Amino acid sequence: MVFLGAPLRLRNRLAGRCWRIQEVLKHARHFRGRRNRCYTLAVRAVIRAFVKGTAARRQKKRDMRTIRTEVALPPRTPSVSLCTYCEQRPLWINRITAASQEHGLKYPAFIANLVKCQVELNRKVLADLAIYEPKTFKSLAALAKRRREEGFAAALGDGKEPEGIFSRVVQYH
Amino acid sequence: MAAAVGASALSVTFGRLVSACSRSIPRPSGPGAASLWSVSRRFTSQSASFPQGYVPKTSLSSPPWPEIVLPDPIEETQHHAEVVGKVNELIATGQYGRLFAVVHFASHQWKVTSEDLILIGNELDLACGERIRLEKVLLVGADNFTLLGKPLLGRDLVRVEATVIEKTESWPKVNMKFRKRKNFRKKRIIVTPQTVLRINTIEIAPCLL
Numbered sequence: 001m002v003f004l005g006a007p008l009r010l011r012n013r014l015a016g017r018c019w020r021i022q023e024v025l026k027h028a029r030h031f032r033g034r035r036n037r038c039y040t041l042a043v044r045a046v047i048r049a050f051v052k053g054t055a056a057r058r059q060k061k062r063d064m065r066t067i068r069t070e071v072a073l074p075p076r077t078p079s080v081s082l083c084t085y086c087e088q089r090p091l092w093i094n095r096i097t098a099a100s101q102e103h104g105l106k107y108p109a110f111i112a113n114l115v116k117c118q119v120e121l122n123r124k125v126l127a128d129l130a131i132y133e134p135k136t137f138k139s140l141a142a143l144a145k146r147r148r149e150e151g152f153a154a155a156l157g158d159g160k161e162p163e164g165i166f167s168r169v170v171q172y173h
Numbered sequence: 174m175a176a177a178v179g180a181s182a183l184s185v186t187f188g189r190l191v192s193a194c195s196r197s198i199p200r201p202s203g204p205g206a207a208s209l210w211s212v213s214r215r216f217t218s219q220s221a222s223f224p225q226g227y228v229p230k231t232s233l234s235s236p237p238w239p240e241i242v243l244p245d246p247i248e249e250t251q252h253h254a255e256v257v258g259k260v261n262e263l264i265a266t267g268q269y270g271r272l273f274a275v276v277h278f279a280s281h282q283w284k285v286t287s288e289d290l291i292l293i294g295n296e297l298d299l300a301c302g303e304r305i306r307l308e309k310v311l312l313v314g315a316d317n318f319t320l321l322g323k324p325l326l327g328r329d330l331v332r333v334e335a336t337v338i339e340k341t342e343s344w345p346k347v348n349m350k351f352r353k354r355k356n357f358r359k360k361r362i363i364v365t366p367q368t369v370l371r372i373n374t375i376e377i378a379p380c381l382l
Binding site: 047048050051053054057117118119120121122124125128129132133135136139140143149150152153156162164165170 | 236238241243246249250253273275282283284311312314316319321322323324346347348349350351358360
C-alpha cells in the first residue's frame with residue numbers, strides 16, 4: 001500500500017542505534033571509570049586503544065629481540081598506573097648474552113663466531129636452547145670459543161701455521 | 174642443502190666432553206716480575222745479544238688477548254674421528270631418548286620435539302590429515318649428543334614428519350589509524366589464515382661416517 005499523504009510528524013528514525021553503541025561499548029568493558037559505561041567517553045578510549053594496539057603489534061617484534069629503553073625508566077606518578085601490561089617480555093638477545101657470559105663469552109663474539117662456523121640459528125632458537133637445552137648451548141659456546149681462538153691464531157700467524165680445523169667452510173654450489 | 178663433506182661438515186660433541194683447548198704456559202705476570210725477569214737476564218748474560226725477533230715487553234708488544242696455543246691438528250683429527258664413531262654407534266644401537274630438532278619452516282625457525290604443536294600464520298595448500306616431511310633441519314639433539322648442520326643437516330641423516338591438524342583463521346585483529354583534529358580515521362579488520370601442525374616423529378640414521 002502506498003501512502004501518498006503522510007503527516008509531517010511521521011518520520012523514519014534510526015532503528016539500530018542500540019546495536020551500534022553496543023559494538024563500541026563491548027570493546028570498552030574492561031576500561032576504568034565512566035569510560036566503560038558512557039558512549040561519548042568510550043568512543044575516544046576505544047579509538048586510542050585500537051591505535052595503540054596496531055603500533056604495539058609492530059613494537060612487539062622488536063621487543064622480543066631486545067629491550068625497549070622506555071621500560072627501564074621508573075614510573076612518573078607514585079599512584080597505581082592504569083596500564084597493567086607485563087614487563088617480563090622475553091628478550092632474546094639479553095638471554096643469549098647472559099647464557100654466553102656464564103660460559104665465558106661475550107654476546108658479539110658468540111654470535112659472530114657461530115655465523116663464521118656456518119651455524120645459522122636465529123636468536124629465538126638460541127634463547128630457547130639456552131633455557132631448555134643447557135648442554136647443547138654449552139657445546140655451541142665451546143664451538144664459538146674455539147673458532148675465535150683459531151681466528152686470533154690466523155690473524156697473528158701470517159699463514160705459517162696450519163689452518164684451523166673448525167675454520168673450514170663447506171662450499172655449496 | 175646436503176652436508177656434502179663427511180666428518181668436517183658436522184660439528185659433533187659427545188656428552189659433557191667439550192672440544193679441548195689447552196691454555197698457554199703461564200708467563201711471569203705483573204710489572205714487578207717482568208722487570209725482575211729482564212733485570213736478571215741483563216745481569217746474568219755476558220753478551221747483550223737478544224734472540225732474533227725479541228720485542229721488549231710494552232703495552233703494544235703483544236696482542237691484548239691472552240696467548241692461545243691450539244692443540245695438535247693430527248691428534249685432534251684422531252680425537253674427532255673417535256667421537257664421531259662413538260656417536261654413530263650410539264645412534265645405530267638406539268641409545269637415545271627423546272630427540273629435539275630445530276627446523277626452518279614457513280620462514281621461521283622452530284625448536285621441535287615429537288608430539289609438539291606448531292601454529293603457522295599462513296595457508297599451506299594441504300588438506301587436513303596429510304602427512305608432511307619437514308626437510309630443512311638445522312640441529313638435532315638428544316640427551317648425550319647434538320648434531321649441528323652447516324647450515325643444514327643431510328636429508329639422509331634426519332627425518333622429521335608432521336601432520337596437518339587444523340586450518341583456521343586468526344582472531345579478528347583491528348588495524349586503526351587516527352590523526353587528531355584532522356578528521357582522519359580508518360578502521361580495518363584483519364583475519365589471517367592459520368595452520369596447526371602436529372610433529373609426529375623425529376628419526377635419525379647412523380650415517381655419520
